[in-house]
Amino acid sequence: xxxxxxxxxxxxxxxxxxxxxxxxxxxxxxxxxxxxxxxxxxxxxxxxxxxxxxxxxxxxxxxxxxxxxxxxxxxxxxxxxxxxxxxxxxxxxxxxxxxxxxxxxxxxxxxxxxxxxxxx
Numbered sequence: 001x002x003x004x005x006x007x008x009x010x011x012x013x014x015x016x017x018x019x020x021x022x023x024x025x026x027x028x029x030x031x032x033x034x035x036x037x038x039x040x041x042x043x044x045x046x047x048x049x050x051x052x053x054x055x056x057x058x059x060x061x062x063x064x065x066x067x068x069x070x071x072x073x074x075x076x077x078x079x080x081x082x083x084x085x086x087x088x089x090x091x092x093x094x095x096x097x098x099x100x101x102x103x104x105x106x107x108x109x110x111x112x113x114x115x116x117x118x119x120x
Contacts, residue, residue: 012100013093014091014092014093014094015091015093016030016033016090016091017089017091017092018089019078019088019090020088025087025088025089029087029089032083032086033083033084033089034083036082036086036087037083039064040064040068040083043061043062043064043065044062047059047061048062067082068082072084
């Protein structure tokens with residue numbers, strides 16, 4: 001129903017597309033993509049729990065996630081990370097979405113306005 005948008009991508013107005021066919025990727029490609037990213041995040045979470053016990057293990061366990069981010073920053077053509085290259089997907093901006101930043105800005109101004117009226 002989200003047409004290629006996960007919950008996080010929906011909030012940021014981004015869409016996952018297949019690089020070869022220029023359409024929504026198959027479920028297998030999405031599973032590969034999320035599996036690799038989930039495994040890297042899991043290792044980082046374990047590493048951050050070991051911060052004070054063994055800092056060297058923390059560095060080793062967080063490095064796959066840092067490598068993912070570094071790969072996206074160095075790829076000048078599509079800004080693809082390892083999990084995007086493995087699953088042959090790319091992230092593109094879309095006009096459809098939740099526009100979380102706009103909603104948070106409106107909420108902020110409403111709260112500020114309400115608190116300003118209570119002080120008077």
